Amino acid sequence: MATGPRYRVAFRRRREGKTDYHQRLKLIVSRKPRLVVRGTLGDYIAQVIVTRPEGDHVLAAATAREIARDFGYKGATKNTSAAYLAGMLAALKAKKAGVSEAILDIGLATNRKGSKVYAALKGAIDAGLQVPCSEDVFPSEERIRGEHVAGNTKSSFSQYEKRGLKVEDLPAHFDEVKSKIMKAYEGK
Numbered sequence: 320m321a322t323g324p325r326y327r328v329a330f331r332r333r334r335e336g337k338t339d340y341h342q343r344l345k346l347i348v349s350r351k352p353r354l355v356v357r358g359t360l361g362d363y364i365a366q367v368i369v370t371r372p373e374g375d376h377v378l379a380a381a382t383a384r385e386i387a388r389d390f391g392y393k394g395a396t397k398n399t400s401a402a403y404l405a406g407m408l409a410a411l412k413a414k415k416a417g418v419s420e421a422i423l424d425i426g427l428a429t430n431r432k433g434s435k436v437y438a439a440l441k442g443a444i445d446a447g448l449q450v451p452c453s454e455d456v457f458p459s460e461e462r463i464r465g466e467h468v469a470g471n472t473k474s475s476f477s478q479y480e481k482r483g484l485k486v487e488d489l490p491a492h493f494d495e496v497k498s499k500i501m502k503a504y505e506g507k
Contacts, residue, residue, distance in 0.1 A: 353424040365409035379412035393484035406439030410446035411504040420449040465489035
């Protein structure tokens with residue numbers, strides 16, 4: 320470890336690889352709410368956050384597990400479909416809270432075209448949240464609906480069967496859950 324009078328220890332969250340402070344500063348200076356999308360080991364989280372002097376304040380949040388619990392989603396909570404639905408639900412909650420625009424905050428996630436982060440962003444945009452982005456970064460509509468999974472007949476999707484969902488029924492189930500979410504928030 321470096322020593323000496325000019326050595327400066329980095330912030331703890333930077334040392335742990337959790338926060339990129341240069342990126343965070345650019346997002347905060349914009350003074351717009353941030354659409355924060357994070358993936359965990361078994362879930363996808365989408366939040367709309369504003370920064371205040373006393374700290375970040377969450378205006379709206381949604382998780383893929385919440386969609387499974389409240390709207391009956393039987394697919395995996397870590398796939399592209401779940402990320403899309405979480406982004407859509409977070410955006411609908413944010414619109415209800417009076418937020419109409421935001422900027423995307425992907426944190427330390429790799430910026431990759433067609434990734435789950437951009438599936439969540441597409442869900443937020445489809446729900447009516449205005450987020451500046453390029454259309455070519457979104458995953459295809461077939462991938463968001465889970466048609467690539469439905470076409471696969473391997474036994475690696477046995478968890479779907481345990482939840483009572485046949486793999487080939489995933490696109491129809493996705494459309495059903497999406498319409499449930501939209502109906503729950505369209506009158507509010």
